[in-house]
Amino acid sequence: MFITLRRFNAKNQQNVASFKWNLKTLPFGTQSVNYHLNGDFFREKEPVEVMAASVEVCVTITRKSEVDYEMRLDCHGELTIPCDRCLEAMTHDVDTIYELSVRQEGDEFDDSRDRVLMVPEGWHELDVEPLIRDTVLLTVPIMHTHPDGECNQDMLSALQAHEAVAAENEEETAERQTDPRWEALRKLKNNN
Numbered sequence: 001m002f003i004t005l006r007r008f009n010a011k012n013q014q015n016v017a018s019f020k021w022n023l024k025t026l027p028f029g030t031q032s033v034n035y036h037l038n039g040d041f042f043r044e045k046e047p048v049e050v051m052a053a054s055v056e057v058c059v060t061i062t063r064k065s066e067v068d069y070e071m072r073l074d075c076h077g078e079l080t081i082p083c084d085r086c087l088e089a090m091t092h093d094v095d096t097i098y099e100l101s102v103r104q105e106g107d108e109f110d111d112s113r114d115r116v117l118m119v120p121e122g123w124h125e126l127d128v129e130p131l132i133r134d135t136v137l138l139t140v141p142i143m144h145t146h147p148d149g150e151c152n153q154d155m156l157s158a159l160q161a162h163e164a165v166a167a168e169n170e171e172e173t174a175e176r177q178t179d180p181r182w183e184a185l186r187k188l189k190n191n192n
């Protein structure tokens with residue numbers, strides 16, 4: 001049985017579902033809430049620089065007991081991020097499902113285990129915002145580039161020229177910084 005939790009929207013006049021879920025008053029059974037994420041949702045959040053975004057997220061939560069919940073995040077859409085090779089914008093498709101168990105127990109918050117979230121017993125609210133953000137950003141590979149041949153060639157040439165100059169300067173600096181005593185020793189060795 002799916003019920004869209006309208007009452008989660010009540011606090012927010014803009015009709016955007018709240019990311020704060022009240023666990024204690026959650027009815028038993030399954031509920032779901034939909035979110036639309038745009039670029040602002042990811043703004044200035046490390047480690048990925050997101051230039052723009054359009055991602056639909058459906059968070060489904062099943063309350064199984066007083067303290068046990070099953071959660072599922074369905075995330076679909078796209079992010080605009082800079083290509084690691086040419087630095088121009090590229091589109092990264094988001095298409096992922098993340099399932100986890102949530103348990104209210106003890107007094108410590110613990111998200112160190114994969115797919116298990118421990119929430120302090122006394123907590124009434126669970127903020128799903130970081131969970132959603134991490135789930136989406138984890139779909140971005142560490143090295144993300146345009147498909148081969150689709151990078152901005154002008155940008156690549158400019159970057160390569162810049163790198164060559166930088167490398168040359170570095171070499172010159174390194175040469176100048178060579179200790180003259182080692183240089184003398186090297187010459188001595190070569191003469192033998």
Ligand SMILES: [Zn+2]
Pocket residue numbers: 083084085086087088090145146150151152
């Ligand atoms: Zn590129």
